[in-house]
Amino acid sequence: MISTGLLVIVMSCVASMVTAQDDGSRNRRRGSEPQREAKPEKSETPSKKEQAGPITAVVGGDIHTVTGSMIRGGTLLMQDGKIIELGNDVDVPEGATIIDAAGKVITPGFVAINMSGLGVRSAPQKQDKLGDALDPFDRNMKFALGVGITSGCVELSSRGGRGRRRRNGEPEERFLGLDPNPEEYVTEALLDYGDEDTSLCPCCGLPVLPTEPITSRPPSQPQPRKFSAIKLSFGNLDSMLLEENVFYSPNPGSLTGALNRHNWRREVLKAKKAIQAEADKAKAANAAKSGGKETTASKSGSSSSSASKSASSSSRGGSRVNPELLRLLKHEIALRISAETVDEIKDMAELASELDYDLIIEGGTEAWLVVDDVSQSEAQIIYTPRRRRSARRGAEETSGSHVGSPGIFQKSGIPFAVSALSSSISLGGLAGRDLSSLPLEAAFAVRGGADEKTSLAAITITPARMLGLDDRIGSIEVGKDADILIMNGPPLDYRTYVEQAIVDGKVCYDRAKDRVYPVFDRE
Amino acid sequence: MIFPSSAFAFGRIFFAVAFFFCLPLGLHAQETDDSDKNQKPKLAIHVGKILTSAGEPIANGTILVSDGKIEDIGPRSEIKVPEGYQEIDHSDHFAMPGLIDAHSHVGGSRDLNEMVYQTNPELRNWDQVIPHNNQLKVAIAGGVTTICYIPGSGTNMGGFGALMKTGPGQPEDVIIRAPGVLKIAQAGNPERRTGETGSGRMGMNYVIRQQLREGQMYVRQWDAFQAGEAPEPEFNLRLEYFKPLFHREIPVVVHTQQYQVIQSTVRILHDEMNLKVVIDHGTFDAYKIGKELAKRDIPVMAGPRGFLLDRDKGQVVGIVNEYEKRGIKVLGVNTDAPVIPQEELFFQASMAVRYGWSEERAIKGLTIQPAKALMIDDRVGSLEKGKDADIVITTGSILDPRNHVTEVFIDGRSVYDTKVDRQRF
Numbered sequence: 001m002i003s004t005g006l007l008v009i010v011m012s013c014v015a016s017m018v019t020a021q022d023d024g025s026r027n028r029r030r031g032s033e034p035q036r037e038a039k040p041e042k043s044e045t046p047s048k049k050e051q052a053g054p055i056t057a058v059v060g061g062d063i064h065t066v067t068g069s070m071i072r073g074g075t076l077l078m079q080d081g082k083i084i085e086l087g088n089d090v091d092v093p094e095g096a097t098i099i100d101a102a103g104k105v106i107t108p109g110f111v112a113i114n115m116s117g118l119g120v121r122s123a124p125q126k127q128d129k130l131g132d133a134l135d136p137f138d139r140n141m142k143f144a145l146g147v148g149i150t151s152g153c154v155e156l157s158s159r160g161g162r163g164r165r166r167r168n169g170e171p172e173e174r175f176l177g178l179d180p181n182p183e184e185y186v187t188e189a190l191l192d193y194g195d196e197d198t199s200l201c202p203c204c205g206l207p208v209l210p211t212e213p214i215t216s217r218p219p220s221q222p223q224p225r226k227f228s229a230i231k232l233s234f235g236n237l238d239s240m241l242l243e244e245n246v247f248y249s250p251n252p253g254s255l256t257g258a259l260n261r262h263n264w265r266r267e268v269l270k271a272k273k274a275i276q277a278e279a280d281k282a283k284a285a286n287a288a289k290s291g292g293k294e295t296t297a298s299k300s301g302s303s304s305s306s307a308s309k310s311a312s313s314s315s316r317g318g319s320r321v322n323p324e325l326l327r328l329l330k331h332e333i334a335l336r337i338s339a340e341t342v343d344e345i346k347d348m349a350e351l352a353s354e355l356d357y358d359l360i361i362e363g364g365t366e367a368w369l370v371v372d373d374v375s376q377s378e379a380q381i382i383y384t385p386r387r388r389r390s391a392r393r394g395a396e397e398t399s400g401s402h403v404g405s406p407g408i409f410q411k412s413g414i415p416f417a418v419s420a421l422s423s424s425i426s427l428g429g430l431a432g433r434d435l436s437s438l439p440l441e442a443a444f445a446v447r448g449g450a451d452e453k454t455s456l457a458a459i460t461i462t463p464a465r466m467l468g469l470d471d472r473i474g475s476i477e478v479g480k481d482a483d484i485l486i487m488n489g490p491p492l493d494y495r496t497y498v499e500q501a502i503v504d505g506k507v508c509y510d511r512a513k514d515r516v517y518p519v520f521d522r523e
Numbered sequence: 524m525i526f527p528s529s530a531f532a533f534g535r536i537f538f539a540v541a542f543f544f545c546l547p548l549g550l551h552a553q554e555t556d557d558s559d560k561n562q563k564p565k566l567a568i569h570v571g572k573i574l575t576s577a578g579e580p581i582a583n584g585t586i587l588v589s590d591g592k593i594e595d596i597g598p599r600s601e602i603k604v605p606e607g608y609q610e611i612d613h614s615d616h617f618a619m620p621g622l623i624d625a626h627s628h629v630g631g632s633r634d635l636n637e638m639v640y641q642t643n644p645e646l647r648n649w650d651q652v653i654p655h656n657n658q659l660k661v662a663i664a665g666g667v668t669t670i671c672y673i674p675g676s677g678t679n680m681g682g683f684g685a686l687m688k689t690g691p692g693q694p695e696d697v698i699i700r701a702p703g704v705l706k707i708a709q710a711g712n713p714e715r716r717t718g719e720t721g722s723g724r725m726g727m728n729y730v731i732r733q734q735l736r737e738g739q740m741y742v743r744q745w746d747a748f749q750a751g752e753a754p755e756p757e758f759n760l761r762l763e764y765f766k767p768l769f770h771r772e773i774p775v776v777v778h779t780q781q782y783q784v785i786q787s788t789v790r791i792l793h794d795e796m797n798l799k800v801v802i803d804h805g806t807f808d809a810y811k812i813g814k815e816l817a818k819r820d821i822p823v824m825a826g827p828r829g830f831l832l833d834r835d836k837g838q839v840v841g842i843v844n845e846y847e848k849r850g851i852k853v854l855g856v857n858t859d860a861p862v863i864p865q866e867e868l869f870f871q872a873s874m875a876v877r878y879g880w881s882e883e884r885a886i887k888g889l890t891i892q893p894a895k896a897l898m899i900d901d902r903v904g905s906l907e908k909g910k911d912a913d914i915v916i917t918t919g920s921i922l923d924p925r926n927h928v929t930e931v932f933i934d935g936r937s938v939y940d941t942k943v944d945r946q947r948f
Binding site: 143390431 | 806807827836839840863867873877878946948
C-alpha cells in the first residue's frame with residue numbers, strides 16, 4: 001500500500017516535471033542560451049505573494065551569484081522554492097522569516113556532475129526510472145549537503161561508485177585509494193602493452209605483429225549509458241527528481257574504430273531523416289489547419305515520442321530510432337562520452353562538428369594538447385584536476401595529464417565542470433578524496449591556473465548548463481530555484497564550512513543541528 | 524577505412540619496442556644527473572614570508588645558503604649578502620622547510636613485501652632506492668623533500684627502511700640514514716589466514732615479541748663483548764640491524780591502528796623493549812588511547828586516513844585533532860604513498876586543519892615533527908642555521924590547495940623551478 005502511494009506521488013511528480021519543462025524552448029546550444037530573462041514579471045509578484053506561500057529572507061551576506069556580479073551585504077527573498085528578489089536595496093516584507101547571514105558568504109548550491117549512492121534506496125538499473133528509486137531520507141545526502149552539493153547527476157547502471165558491483169543493494173563502504181590498482185598508478189607498461197590485439201611470441205617474448213583485420217569484433221550497437229539529475233532536498237521527495245535522461249551517453253569507445261563510426265553516422269542520419277519527416281508532417285498538418293500557432297518542433301517529451309513513432313513506422317530495416325538520439329540531434333540534450341587521449345578527443349570533436357550535436361567530453365586528460373579542436377566543436381569538458389596520468393616515455397610534452405589544464409581550458413574559452421575523484425560519499429576515513437571534496441577539487445582547479453570565478457562556475461552553472469537545467473539551478477538569479485548555501489568563508493577555501501544548505505527554499509542542512517561534520521569555531 | 528586502426532596497433536607495438544630500448548637510456552640519464560652534483564651554489568634567497576618551523580615567521584627575510592646548508596637566516600635588513608652569492612628574488616612568495624613524509628613506499632622499487640617469514644629483520648630496502656623517480660619528481664612539486672621509505676606491511680616485521688631525500692643524485696647522495704627505521708606492522712594487513720600462528724592479534728603479538736626478544740639478546744651479547752665482559756658472539760646477519768634499534772639510535776615505525784592494537788604497541792615496543800616508537804598510521808579510533816601515548820612522549824604520524832565516522836553520533840571526527848586534544852606533542856601526518864599520492868602530503872594536513880587542527884601546528888606537523896619522530900631533526904625539518912638547505916617556495920600557505928610550489932631547493936640546489944620546469948603539481 002505504502003509503496004503504491006509512493007509510486008503515485010513519484011508519478012505525479014514526474015508528470016508535473018515534464019509539463020513544467022514542456023513550456024519554454026529547451027534549446028541548450030551554447031551562445032544562444034546565456035542569460036535567461038527573469039521569469040516572474042515584477043508587476044505580477046505582489047499579487048502572487050498574497051496567494052502564495054510564506055517568504056524567507058536571507059539578509060546581510062555576500063552573495064556570489066556566479067552568473068552576475070557579487071552582491072556585498074545583499075538581501076535575497078525566497079518564496080515557494082524560488083528566488084523572488086535579490087539585491088542591496090530589497091525591502092524585507094512583513095512577516096517574512098529572516099535568516100541572518102551577516103558576515104557570511106552565500107553561493108548557489110553546488111552541482112555534482114558525477115554522483116552515486118546518494119538519495120537512492122539501491123543502485124538503480126539502466127531500465128529503471130530514477131524517480132522510482134529515490135530515498136529522501138538517505139543519510140549520505142547530509143554529508144553531501146554539508147559540503148554544499150544540492151543537486152547532481154546520477155548514473156543508472158548496475159555498477160556503483162567507480163565501477164564496483166554492490167552486494168544486495170547494500171551501500172558499499174569503499175576505501176578509495178586502498179583499492180589494489182588505483183587508476184592513477186596504472187603503469188606505463190600496462191598502458192602500452194594493454195592492447196588485447198597484441199600478443200607476445202611464446203618463444204622470444206617479442207610482440208607479434210597482427211595481420212589485418214585485427215579482430216572481427218561484432219559491430220557494437222551504441223548502448224547509451226543513462227543519467228538522471230536529482231536534487232538533494234532531504235526529507236522532501238516531491239522536489240527530488242530534476243530530470244530523467246539528461247545525456248545521450250554512448251559507452252566509452254563505442255564511437256571509435258571505423259566500423260563503429262560508420263554505424264554511428266548511419267544511425268544519426270536515420271534519426272535526422274525521422275526528425276525531418278516529423279517536421280514535414282507537422283508543417284503539412286499546420287497548413288491544413290491553416291493558421292494555427294507555430295508549434296511543437298522543439299517540444300521534448302511528446303514530440304520526440306511521436307517522432308520516434310513515425311520513425312519506426314517509416315523505418316528502413318525495421319529498427320527503431322532511439323528517442324534519446326532524437327533529443328540529442330534537436331540539441332535538447334548533449335552527448336556525453338569519455339575521451340582521454342588526443343586521438344579520442346579529436347575524433348569525438350570531429351564527429352560532433354560533422355553531425356552537429358552538443359558534446360561533453362568526460363575525462364579529457366590530454367585535452368590541453370588539442371584545445372583548438374575542442375573549442376571549434378564547442379565541446380565542454382568534465383575534468384578532475386587531481387587525476388594524473390603519466391606521459392608516454394619520450395613524449396612528455398605531448399602526452400599525459402597537465403596540472404595546468406584548467407587554466408588552459410579557461411584561456412581557450414572551453415567550459416569545464418569539475419568532478420570529484422569519486423562519485424560517492426566514502427566514510428572509510430581517507431579525507432578529501434571522495435564526493436565530499438568537490439569544492440576542494442575546484443580549489444585544485446585554481447591551483448591549475450583557472451581563476452576563482454571560473455572554478456566556482458565549474459561546480460555550479462557549468463554543470464547545470466551541461467545538464468540543460470541552467471534555467472533552474474547553478475546560479476543565484478531571480479526566478480531560479482532557491483538552492484542556496486550559507487557559508488562561513490570563501491567557497492573554495494579548504495577551511496570553509498557550509499552553515500546552512502537551503503534546497504527549494506527549505507533548510508535541508510544545518511551544520512550546528514545535523515552535526516555530521518565537526519562543529520567548532522576557528523580562532 | 525581499416526588503415527587508421529592498423530596504424531594504431533603498430534603504434535602500440537612501436538611503443539612497446541621503444542620501451543625496451545629506453546630502459547638502458549634511462550640509466551644513462553640517471554648518471555648524467557649527478558654531473559653537477561658537486562655544484563653547491565652559494566645563494567641568497569629573499570622571501571616575502573618565511574615559515575621556519577623554529578619560532579616566529581620572518582617577514583621579508585633572507586636565507587643564505589652555502590655548501591648545501593643554511594648559512595644564515597633572518598630579516599632581510601639584518602642579513603648582509605656576501606660577495607659571490609647568487610641572489611634569488613621570491614619576495615612575493617612564502618618559504619618553508621621541505622616537507623617530510625614519515626611513511627612512504629615510493630622511494631624505489633615496489634617489491635617491498637617478502638611474505639615467507641612472519642618477521643624479517645634481515646631485510647633492508649635501501650638497495651632498491653631509485654633517486655628522483657617519477658613519483659618523487661611530482662612529490663617535489665608538492666614540496667616533499669624527505670621521505671621515510673619503508674617495507675610494506677605484509678608481515679609483522681617487514682624489514683629496515685631508509686630515510687632519503689627526494690632529489691636527484693646517486694643513492695649514497697640521497698640517503699640520509701640507513702638503516703633508518705624498523706618497520707613493524709600489527710593487525711590488519713599482516714594477518715595470516717592460512718593456519719599459522721598470527722591469524723589474530725594474540726598470535727601476531729607473540730611473533731613480534733619473540734623476534735624482538737631474540738634481537739635484544741643478540742645486541743646484549745655484543746654489548747657485553749664490546750665492554751670486554753663476554754667472549755665474541757657469533758655474527759648473525761639476521762639480527763645485525765637490531766643493534767642501532769636497541770641502542771635507541773633509530774626508531775621503529777609501527778603500522779598500528781585501533782586503540783587496543785596501539786595499546787599492545789605501547790606495551791610491547793615501548794614499555795617492555797624500551798624502543799623509540801613512532802605510531803605511523805594510528806588511524807580509526809586509535810586516538811582514544813592518546814593520553815597514554817602523550818604520557819610516554821610517543822610521536823604520532825597519523826594517516827593515511829584522516830577522519831573516523833563516529834557511528835554512535837553519525838559524525839565525522841578529525842583524527843589528528845583528536846590526538847592534539849589528548850596532548851600528543853610530536854604530531855604529524857603521513858601519506859602511506861602510494862595510498863595517498865606522495866605529492867598530496869600537504870593536503871593531509873589541510874584536511875586535518877579542516878577538521879579542527881591549527882594551521883601553525885599543521886605546518887610543523889609537515890616538517891619539524893616528522894623530523895623529530897624519525898630522529899633526523901638535526902639535519903632537516905626547520906629553517907635554521909646549520910641545517911640542510913631544503914627549502915620550499917610557495918605562492919602562499921602550502922595548506923591551501925589553491926597555492927602551489929614554485930621552487931624547491933634540496934641540499935642547497937634548485938631541483939624544481941616553475942620558471943624552468945612545467946608546473947608538475
